[in-house]
Amino acid sequence: MKCCYPNCNQDASSTWxxxxxxxxxxxxxxxxxxxxxxxxxxxxxxxDQRENYLNISSQIPWSKKEW
Incomplete structure (x- = not known):
């Protein structure tokens, strides 16, 4: 499985x-x-300064809908 961070093509090793x-x-x-x-x-x-988290928040089922 690949990393789901935008524009990353590395292999995923864990989840957040x-x-x-x-x-x-x-x-x-x-x-x-x-x-x-x-x-x-x-x-x-x-x-709003959680740039890395906000880049994946739309993929998190329970995240705030601020994206």
Whole structure:
């Protein structure tokens, strides 16, 4: 199975919210999610700055419909 991140043709090695992703895109979304849920509110990123996550959110059945 191939990575479902836009314009990526690498093999998927895992999933994020049921979306198959390659190692690189999984790691980038994982890091970005850590920043989004950061304990310190001054270091959190807003939802609209979750660029990597938003690139796959339309493929996630339960995601916010902001795309």
């Amino acid at each position: 919210a049921l979306v198959p992703l390659c190692v690189h895109h999984h790691k980038s979304i994982e890091e970005e999610t850590g920043k989004y849920y950061h304990r310190n509110s001054h270091e959190r990123i807003p939802y």
